[in-house]
Amino acid sequence: MRTEATLLGIVFIPLLGSFLLPLIGRLSARFRNYCALGLVLVTFLLSASLIGKVLSGQAITVSQQLVFGFSTVFTADGLAVFMASVASFISLLIVIYSFGYIDHYDHQSEYYFMVVFFLGAMMGLVMASNLIFLYIFWELTAIASWRLIGFFREKNQVMRADKAFLVTFFGAVVMLLGFIVVYQQTGSFDYATIKASLNGGTLSNLAVGLILFGILSKSATLPFHTWLPDAGVAPSPVTALLHAAILVKIGVYVFARLFVATFPIEQIWHTVVPIIAGVSAIVAAGAALVETDIKRIIAYSTISQIGFIFFGLATGNMVGVAGGLLYILAHGLSKAGLFLCAGIVEQNTHVKDINRLGGLMKTMPFTAIAFLACSFSVMGIPPFSGFFAKYMVFAGGINNGQIGTTIFFMAGAFMTILYLLRVFYKVFMGETGESQAPEGSASMVYTVVIFAVLSLLSGILISYPAQFVQAALLNLPGVK
Amino acid sequence: MFSLLIFVPLFIVMLINMPFGGIRKSAYILAFLLALAQIVFTLLAFFTPLSPLSSGRQDILGNFFNFRIGVDNLTLVLLFCIGLTLLVTLLTGREVVVDQRQRFNFVNLLVIAMAGLNGIVLAQDIFTMYVFLEIAAVASYILISFQKGILALEAAFKYLILSAAASVLMLSAIALLVLVSGDTSFAIISQALRDGSGGFPVKLALGLFVCGFAIKGGIIPFHGWLPDAYTEAPAPVSIFLAGIVTKTLGLYTLIRVVTVLFGQAAYISQILLVMGILSVVFGAWMALTQNDFKRMLAYSSISQVGYIILGLACGPGWGLAGAILHILNHTVFKSLLFVNSAAVETKTGTRNMDQLAGLSDRMPVTSFTSIIASLSAAGVPPLAGFWSKLLIIIGLWQAGFKLVAVIAVLASIITLGYLLSIQRRVFWGKLGSELLNVKEAKGGIMISAVLLAAIAIGVGLAFPFIPAAMLNSLSSLLGG
Numbered sequence A: 001m002r003t004e005a006t007l008l009g010i011v012f013i014p015l016l017g018s019f020l021l022p023l024i025g026r027l028s029a030r031f032r033n034y035c036a037l038g039l040v041l042v043t044f045l046l047s048a049s050l051i052g053k054v055l056s057g058q059a060i061t062v063s064q065q066l067v068f069g070f071s072t073v074f075t076a077d078g079l080a081v082f083m084a085s086v087a088s089f090i091s092l093l094i095v096i097y098s099f100g101y102i103d104h105y106d107h108q109s110e111y112y113f114m115v116v117f118f119l120g121a122m123m124g125l126v127m128a129s130n131l132i133f134l135y136i137f138w139e140l141t142a143i144a145s146w147r148l149i150g151f152f153r154e155k156n157q158v159m160r161a162d163k164a165f166l167v168t169f170f171g172a173v174v175m176l177l178g179f180i181v182v183y184q185q186t187g188s189f190d191y192a193t194i195k196a197s198l199n200g201g202t203l204s205n206l207a208v209g210l211i212l213f214g215i216l217s218k219s220a221t222l223p224f225h226t227w228l229p230d231a232g233v234a235p236s237p238v239t240a241l242l243h244a245a246i247l248v249k250i251g252v253y254v255f256a257r258l259f260v261a262t263f264p265i266e267q268i269w270h271t272v273v274p275i276i277a278g279v280s281a282i283v284a285a286g287a288a289l290v291e292t293d294i295k296r297i298i299a300y301s302t303i304s305q306i307g308f309i310f311f312g313l314a315t316g317n318m319v320g321v322a323g324g325l326l327y328i329l330a331h332g333l334s335k336a337g338l339f340l341c342a343g344i345v346e347q348n349t350h351v352k353d354i355n356r357l358g359g360l361m362k363t364m365p366f367t368a369i370a371f372l373a374c375s376f377s378v379m380g381i382p383p384f385s386g387f388f389a390k391y392m393v394f395a396g397g398i399n400n401g402q403i404g405t406t407i408f409f410m411a412g413a414f415m416t417i418l419y420l421l422r423v424f425y426k427v428f429m430g431e432t433g434e435s436q437a438p439e440g441s442a443s444m445v446y447t448v449v450i451f452a453v454l455s456l457l458s459g460i461l462i463s464y465p466a467q468f469v470q471a472a473l474l475n476l477p478g479v480k
Numbered sequence B: 001m002f003s004l005l006i007f008v009p010l011f012i013v014m015l016i017n018m019p020f021g022g023i024r025k026s027a028y029i030l031a032f033l034l035a036l037a038q039i040v041f042t043l044l045a046f047f048t049p050l051s052p053l054s055s056g057r058q059d060i061l062g063n064f065f066n067f068r069i070g071v072d073n074l075t076l077v078l079l080f081c082i083g084l085t086l087l088v089t090l091l092t093g094r095e096v097v098v099d100q101r102q103r104f105n106f107v108n109l110l111v112i113a114m115a116g117l118n119g120i121v122l123a124q125d126i127f128t129m130y131v132f133l134e135i136a137a138v139a140s141y142i143l144i145s146f147q148k149g150i151l152a153l154e155a156a157f158k159y160l161i162l163s164a165a166a167s168v169l170m171l172s173a174i175a176l177l178v179l180v181s182g183d184t185s186f187a188i189i190s191q192a193l194r195d196g197s198g199g200f201p202v203k204l205a206l207g208l209f210v211c212g213f214a215i216k217g218g219i220i221p222f223h224g225w226l227p228d229a230y231t232e233a234p235a236p237v238s239i240f241l242a243g244i245v246t247k248t249l250g251l252y253t254l255i256r257v258v259t260v261l262f263g264q265a266a267y268i269s270q271i272l273l274v275m276g277i278l279s280v281v282f283g284a285w286m287a288l289t290q291n292d293f294k295r296m297l298a299y300s301s302i303s304q305v306g307y308i309i310l311g312l313a314c315g316p317g318w319g320l321a322g323a324i325l326h327i328l329n330h331t332v333f334k335s336l337l338f339v340n341s342a343a344v345e346t347k348t349g350t351r352n353m354d355q356l357a358g359l360s361d362r363m364p365v366t367s368f369t370s371i372i373a374s375l376s377a378a379g380v381p382p383l384a385g386f387w388s389k390l391l392i393i394i395g396l397w398q399a400g401f402k403l404v405a406v407i408a409v410l411a412s413i414i415t416l417g418y419l420l421s422i423q424r425r426v427f428w429g430k431l432g433s434e435l436l437n438v439k440e441a442k443g444g445i446m447i448s449a450v451l452l453a454a455i456a457i458g459v460g461l462a463f464p465f466i467p468a469a470m471l472n473s474l475s476s477l478l479g480g
Helices: A002-017 A020-027 A029-049 A051-055 A078-101 A108-127 A131-149 A155-186 A191-198 A205-218 A227-233 A236-245 A247-260 A269-290 A294-315 A318-349 A365-379 A385-399 A403-428 A442-460 A463-473 B004-016 B027-046 B060-065 B073-096 B100-122 B126-145 B150-181 B186-195 B200-217 B226-232 B235-261 B266-288 B293-313 B318-348 B364-378 B384-398 B402-427 B443-465 B468-475
Strands: A060-066 A070-076
Touching: A002 A020, A002 A029, A002 A060, A002 A070, A002 A108, A020 A029, A020 A108, A029 A051, A029 A078, A029 A108, A051 A078, A051 A463, A070 A078, A070 A108, A070 A131, A070 A191, A078 A108, A078 A236, A078 A247, A078 A318, A078 A442, A078 A463, A108 A131, A108 A236, A108 A247, A131 A155, A131 A227, A131 A236, A131 A247, A131 B384, A155 A191, A155 A205, A155 A227, A155 B384, A155 B402, A205 A247, A205 A269, A227 A236, A227 A294, A236 A247, A236 A294, A236 A318, A247 A294, A247 A318, A269 A294, A269 A403, A294 A318, A294 A385, A294 A403, A318 A365, A318 A385, A318 A442, A318 A463, A365 A385, A365 A403, A365 A442, A385 A403, A385 A442, B004 B027, B004 B100, B027 B073, B027 B100, B073 B100, B073 B235, B073 B318, B073 B443, B073 B468, B100 B126, B100 B235, B126 B150, B126 B235, B150 B186, B150 B200, B150 B226, B186 B235, B200 B235, B200 B266, B226 B235, B226 B293, B235 B293, B235 B318, B266 B293, B266 B402, B293 B318, B293 B384, B293 B402, B318 B364, B318 B384, B318 B443, B318 B468, B364 B384, B364 B402, B364 B443, B384 B402, B384 B443
Parallel strands: none
Antiparallel strands: A060 A070
C-alpha cells in the first residue's frame, strides 16, 4: 500500500503541485522557485526510492475499475522507474540552472508552473499502464511544451511553438487511431489484457505502423523532425528539458514500453525501424555539419542521436536494448549539459551564430570545459558513458546480424565527432569573436559542470546503471 | 413535474409584462433564478434512477393539457444545457446589454425561447415538438436583431427565410407520417413504421425531416444562414444560439427522429455520414481563413456539429453516446469561446483578430479560459471534448466507417490549428500601444468564463469514473 502511494505521489505531486506555483509566485518569487525545486526533488526521491523494490523483480500496480473496462491504471516496473529517475534527476538540475537563466524575464510563474507540470505529465506517461492514459499524459506534455517553446511570446516564437504542437498533435491523433485498431483487435486498452488476448500472437501491422507514426513525430525522427530545431527559439533550459529529459525521450520510451516490454510485434519491424533510425541519424548529422546556429546544431545532434537509441531498442537482444536504454541516460546527461552551455554562451554574448563567436575559452573556461566533456560523451569517447552505450548498441546490431546497418550508424557516429568538434573550435577556441563575455551566473555554471562530471562518472561507474537496466529487461517479450 | 419546465417560463413571461410598477425591474432576477432552478432540477433528476423512454414519466399537468411528454437521459442532458446556456447568456447580457429597455426585451425573449426549447426536448409527439420548435425559432429571429443593427437585421432575415423553408419541409414530413400511421405521437408512429415495410412515403418523410433539421442545425450544405447570424447577433445572443438553440432545433430533433421514430434505418447512416464529414472538414477549413473572432467560432460550430452528426450516424453504441456527450461538451466550450469573444469585444471594441495582440497579460482569466475551451474543442485530453470525440471515433471505427474516422481525426488537427491561431493573434505577441489600457472584463462575463472552464475541466477529469451503466443508457436510445 505504501509503495502504491509512492507511485501515485510520483505522478500527482508534480502534476497537481505545479498549479500552486503561480499562486505562490504572487507572494514571493524566491519561495516559488524553491517550491518548484522542492516538487521536482520530491519526484526524483520518490522515483529513486522505488529502485530497490523493482530491482527485486516486483512491479507496483495501482488498480481501479474505470470506464472502458480499464482495470490497471499505473504500473511501476524496472523500465518505468529507470526512465522516471533519469528524467526527474535531469529536470532537477535544469530547474537549478533556470534560477540564474530565467530571473530577468517576464512570466516566470508560468515558466515554473509549466516545467513542473511537464515533469508530472512525463511521470504519468512513464507509469501509465493503459493506452488511453498514455495518450492523455502524452498530450499533457504537448500542451506544456507548446507554452514553454512560445515562452518569449514574439510572433516568431509563437509560430514555432504552434508548429511543434501541431506536428506532435498530428502524430498523436494518428497514434490514437493505432490504439483504436488495437482495441478493435483485442477488445481492451489495458496493456495486461491486450497482452493476454494476443496470447503469443503479434499486434497487427497497421496498429504498429500507426503507433510508430506518433512515436516518430514526438521524438522528432525523420521525416517529422523539423519542429525540433525550430523549437530552439525557446529559453535554453527549456530546450535542454525538451531534448534531454522529457519530450523527445517520450517517443523512445513509448517505443520501449509498447514494442519491447509489452507487445510482441512482427519481425519485419526489427528491420524497418533501424533503417528509419539510420537514415534519420545520418541526415540529421549532415544538417548539423552545415548549420551555423549553435542551438540548431545541437538540436540536429539530438535527432541524430535519437536514431541510435531507436536502433538499440529495435535490435531486440539484451545487449542492444540495454545499450539503447543506457544511451537515454548518457544522452540525457550530456545533451542537457550541451544545451545549458549553449544557453550561457547565448545569454552572455547575445550571439547564436558560431561563425561570429570564438575564443570564449579565455573568458568562460568552466563552460568551455563542460561543453567539451559533454561533447565527448555524445561522440562516444571512452571513458564517458556515451561510449559504453554506443558500443552496446553497435554490439547489439552485430549480434542481430545487421552488419550493414551497424556500419551505417558508425558513419553517423563519426559525423557526430566532426560536428561537435567544429562547434567547440569555432565557439571556444581560435580568434576572439565579435562578442566577448564573462561566465554565466553561479547556479548556471555549477549546473553545467555537474552535468559534465556526471557524464564522466556515469561512464566510469557504468556497471551500476548497466546492472539496473539489465535487471529491468529480464523476461520481456521483446528482448531475447 | 417536468411540464413545469414549460409552464413556469410562460407564466413568468406573463408575470413580468403585467402593468405593476416594480415587476419589470425584477425580470432579470426572475429569469436568472429560472435558469438556476432548471440546472438544479435536472441535476437532481439525473442522479435519481430513471426508467427508459418507452415508459417515460407521464405527469398530471401533461395529461390535463393533453400533450405527451417524456424524459430520458438525452432529455436531461439537453435540459441541463438549456439551463446552463441561459444562465451564461444572462450573465454576459448583464455586461453587454446595458440599456434597461433593451435588457427587458432581451430577458423576455430569452424566457420565451427557453419555454420553446424545453418543450422541444420534452415533447413525445411530433406535432407538439414542431410547435415548440417554431416558438423557439421566432424568439431567436428577434433576439438576433433586437438591437436593430443593419447587419444583424440582414442576418436575422436570412435565418428567417431559410427557417421558413425548413418549416415547410418539416410540416410536409409530419403530414406524410400522419398519413402512414394515423397519429402524431412518437410511440404510435414508430410502431407503425416498424410494422409497415417502409415504402416511398416513409423514406420521403425521413428525407424531408433530415433536410429541415439540417437547415435548423446549420449543417453543410444547409449552413448559409449560420455564420452571419452568429457573427452579427449581439454577443450574449451568439452564446445562446451557438450554445443551445441550433443544437436543440437541429440536432436533438434529428437524433430523436432518426433513432426513435425511424429506428436508425440503415440508409440514413450514409446520408448522415456525408453531411457530417462535409461539415467537419469544410467548417474547419473555413474557420482557418477567418479574421473575425466570432465568425471563426461560427464556422467552428459547423465543424463541431459535424462530429455530433457523425456520432449519430454510427447508430446506437458508443458513437451515439459520444454524440450526446459532445452536445454537452460543445455547449460548454463553444459558449465559453463566445463569452471570451464577448470579453475581448467589449474591452477592445473590435473583433478583428489582426488588430489585436498580446492581451494575455491584460486579460489573464479570459486568456486562460480560452485556452481551456480551445483545447477541449480540439479534443486534447484530459479536457471534456477529448472523451466525446474518442467515443465518436471508436464508434465510427467499430461501425466500419474507417475512412470517415481517419478524416474526422485528421480534421481535429485543423481545429487545433485555427484555435491556436486565436491564441497567437489575440492573446500572445506584443501588446499594441492602443491596447495598453485594456482591462480584464468584469462581473458576469468573468463568472461565466470561470464556470464554463470549470465544467470543461471537471467533466474531462471525472469521465473515467462515470459508471458504465450511464454510458450504456446514453448509447441505447432506441425507444418504442
